[in-house]
Amino acid sequence: MPELPEVETVRRGLAPVLEGAVIRQVKINRPDLRFPFPDGFAERITGRIIHALSRRAKYLLAELDDGNVIAMHLGMSGSFQAFPVEQGGGEPMGRFHHPRSTDPQHDHVVLNVEKADAVSSVIYNDPRRFGYMTLLGRHEMDSHPLFARLGIEPTGNSLDGVTIATLFAGKAAPLKAALLDQRLIAGLGNIYVCEALWHAGLSPRRAAGTIASASGKASARSDRLAEAVRDVIGRAIEAGGSSLRDHRLTDGSLGYFQHSFNVYDREDMTCARPGCDGTVRRIVQSGRSTFFCPACQR
DNA sequence: CCGACTACCTGCCCGC
């Protein structure tokens, strides 16, 4: 599922429930996701207060009051949903499968949290288990292997034509691969790379090093690409991400950016660019589908 | 170092 816009959507959905909440109970339904949970994971986060829920690239970060950070990656199929828990009667805090969970088989982690006397269950579901969670010290963030080599965020103003020209200078790899490389720009995935290249009118097969001017500085191409990336990511976040298959917001509703796709999953359809009569093609690059219009993406 | 490829895991969809 999730690229940066989906993770940011999850963060915005969970923040009101988690920020300022105390973790009352943690249930881990299996020893591992993609990687084993750290030793004592459940015990070490139980009783902690979550000061802030932030995001770096495709990682969700729960910053705890003891200086540790829970880093969570959703892999391909991870999702969170938050449910209010009725209090009084029964033992709601002890419940693992929430009655409203639609896929209890893959509910791997349940956090019961309390904030202002309201109790919520926050459930992590992940059928393919490519996601993972770990716990690290706040001050380890810059040196930790998961984060040390992450590139710049594609949001805000940090990504401009100069930056992207510099990052891609001398690269023989195709633009598609360079944009997916988390060490250069962190947070893009298959969908939004395809969409950004379409908006920029650039071929996914073009060598990344060729978007700079002859002197290696920013060019019309690098400016266009930087703007396309920022614009696609920004609009996708506003739309609540893209809901393919199973991606849902934390309240169970659907994002709607998939209705704004111009090339992704549109093989054989006519190019959406006004005045272009090209046909969207699907090719495979480094083992992954790329969708693009050969007529207007050069 | 770079770039291409494989593996990880489950579910779904399509064609036969």
Added chain:
DNA sequence: TGCGGGCAGGTAGTCG
């Protein structure tokens, strides 16, 4: 209806 193959939003590890 059942079955095999291909495909899926990510990335760590390996290999040339």
